Amino acid sequence: MHAIEAISLEKRFGTIQALAGISFSVEEGETFGFLGPNGAGKTTTIRILTGMTEPTGGSGRIFGRDVVQEKIPARREIGIVHETSNIYTDLSAWENLMFTARLYNVGKRERESRALDLLSVFGLSGRKDDKTKGFSKGMKRRLTIAMGLINNPRLLFLDEPTSGLDVQSNLIIRDVIRRLAGEGVTIFLTTHNIEEANILCDRVAIINRGRIAAIDTPERLKKTIQSVQSIEVAFDPPGAVRAEDLAGIDQVTGVRKMGDKIRLITGDPPAVIVGVTDYARRSGLRIISINTLGPSLEDVFIRLTGLDGEGGGGGP
Amino acid sequence: MRSVSEYCTGVCTGFSAAWAIARKDILIYYAKPNIIVSGMLFPLFMFLAFALGRPADPATMVPGLIAITILFSSSSIEPVSIPLERRTKTFERLLSAPISLHMVVLGESMSGFLYACCIALVPLAAGMVLFQTSLPDLPALAAGILLLSFCFATMGTLFAAYPTESPGDIMSMLNLVRLPLIFVSGVFVPMGQVPFPGQIIAYLSPLTYGNDLVQAGFGKATLFHPAIDIAALCIAIGIFQSLANRLYHTFNE
Incomplete structure (x- = not known):
């Protein structure tokens, strides 16, 4: 069974076609990178796959469950880390984790033990009971990822996990991603950091103007432009x-x-x-x-998205 | 096809998540200054504006004070919390959680409901201590407080569906509805003295039926049988909940 299956996904906002029938699948345990310029359709794809918006055409499946018809069971299998560190700054790190666990119906004993583990993994144990208002950007980001993992998901959506972070937070987050991949968790990673996708992902898809420009392993993609x-x-x-x-x-x-x-x-x-x-x-x-x-993955990205002036240009 | 046990489990987990949302709102928003001003001080000043300088015994106005306190306090939490959570993107957490939109709306409304139930006890206690008011029909009063609180909390959640990140935008729209209701729903001005167009609005206003139930609790003359008041409030809650669910769905697209 595929962890993610997107079949001819389409999304239209009035006259704007955000997704033009994209299809791809992600295998269980795979770390899959989703790259594209701003406005290419990355966030729309995530919003459809997480059931936050409905496609205007095609369908999406998470572990075989339709993201429209079986939205709630599908969501139970996933953890979502949004692009913004959306934590409640009036609550402590512990309260944030407990709240998220309750939303996902995680039992009391399990949520407490898991929260303690996650705080330790993300280097936040010492700040467990502090209001997160005073946390640094990196600490907020680490807590956001911890909240995405509190329900022990089989599939984790990571939207720009390390964007603009300090070196320490970057290292911790990348280490956690590798560890999760080692434990068999499927990871769907969108990032602007192409080198990050290169070192973390088994396969990457490059999306441009609502269409998939290429999907393959980073190394095979690089071979497609050996001339560079x-x-x-x-x-x-x-x-x-x-x-x-x-x-x-x-x-x-x-x-x-x-x-x-x-x-x-x-x-x-x-x-x-x-x-x-x-x-x-x-x-x-x-x-x-x-x-x-x-050729680097960045070269492939630039070539396929037309940012070198030879192709189709950036997003809509 | 889902089995009955799967359905029951789904409902239970939904309610549990709704309670988690309400609990979060209680922790974060109950002590916010704009909630206190809007939920507690505003109805008090409205009461004083009506009571001072009038020949009527202030004790007769206690049921009305309870009704408007509930109106303002129950509908004050979500119009502040939801736009603020849109701004910080924490609202996306609720929309992407494994719960239905109905449960998100219910959870949001529950915090306003509990807040109003607690705040309503203040004018109730004040009336009993300061004016020695009696409560001959406690069940009617309890039903009035509970249903009115839930009804206007759901109305607050409905208004908060408007896709803005500024609480002021929603409060302005809400006051456009809340303030006229005070004048036409028999709270301080008897229905007989309200002009005819106002009376038509009064029959559509949940505040009329909630105020009527509270009046019944204090043994005052009422417009309708309590069963009619209860039915009208339940219908209003159903309409607000369904509309809110539809609007959150639409604006989230």
Whole structure:
């Protein structure tokens, strides 16, 4: 049985087509990334799959249960972590967890034991009885995820779990996601952090303008655009480098400044390395480091969503 | 097809979740300043505005004070809590929980209901202590307080369905309904003195029937038999609950 099945899902808001008949399935135990630019249809898809809104066409199933006809039993199987850290700031961390557990009808003994475990896992035990008004952004986010897990879900929807967080919170959350995946929990992750999807997800779907542009493993997706390789080079002194000179090197199709480094996009890395060395010699620059990079998931995303100007553009 | 036991379990878990929502509202909103002003002080000042300088014995106005206290206190929680929860996105938690919209509406209304039941005891106690009012028909009074509280709490939840993040927007609309009702529902102004168009509105107003039940509790003359008052309030609760359910569903799309 699939954990999630979306069959020709359509959603129309008046004249705007938010989803144009998307289909995909997520296997039980899989960590599935859902990527797309703003307005691509990610949130609408989550809202349909969690029964918060009804599709105008097609159907969705969670562990075989229809998300419209069997909304409540389907919701019992899932945990939802919304994009915003929607906790009750007038309540303590403990009260927030207890309230969520009661909404999901988790028994008293189980909810108390699970809440204690979750507070410990997310590093919040010491703040258990404090009002969450005084929590940092990272602590609020960690508590939001803990609340999504209080009912021990088989499927967890995570909407931008680490967006804008500090390093400590990021590490804790990614570690928890890996641990949940190891325990067989299915994870549906939407994120703008493509590297996060690359390291956490078994498969990713890229959605653009309400249509699925691609679904595959991160590595297979990268192979689809092998022509996009790059050389990342750091010069000394960095300020003396002129991007237009580098763009003029034979076989270079694009130049991107990446901090103190410069990335040269190419389909022929060996030829560009020779060109870069010549350029450095001519300009009196010293090459500090030079690396050949394959296409990243970000490159795939940019290519498929048309953000490089070649494709269909961003969201509606 | 669901079995009877599955159905019963579903109903029980629904009520349990509704109580969890009410409990959360009690913890968070009962002590908020705007709730206290709207639910307690506003009816007191309305009472004083009617009572001061009038020849009538203030004791005769105690049932009316109880009725308007319930009107304002029961319908004050949700118009504040729901827009605030929309703003903080916590309302999405309720909409995505494994419970029906009916139970969400019920849970929200329960907090207003309990708040009004407690607040109504203040003018009741004051009337008994200060004016030695008697209560010859306690069941009618209890039914009046309970049904009126639940009816207007559900009305508050209904108005809060309007998709705004500002409590002020909902309070403005609500006052447009609540304030005229005081004048036409026989609370302080006898129905006979109300102009004819007002009397038509009075027959559609749940406050008329709730006030009538409270009056019966105090042994005063009433307009209808208590059974009619109870039936009218139950119908109003049903209408408000169904409308609220439909509006939350529509505005959530």
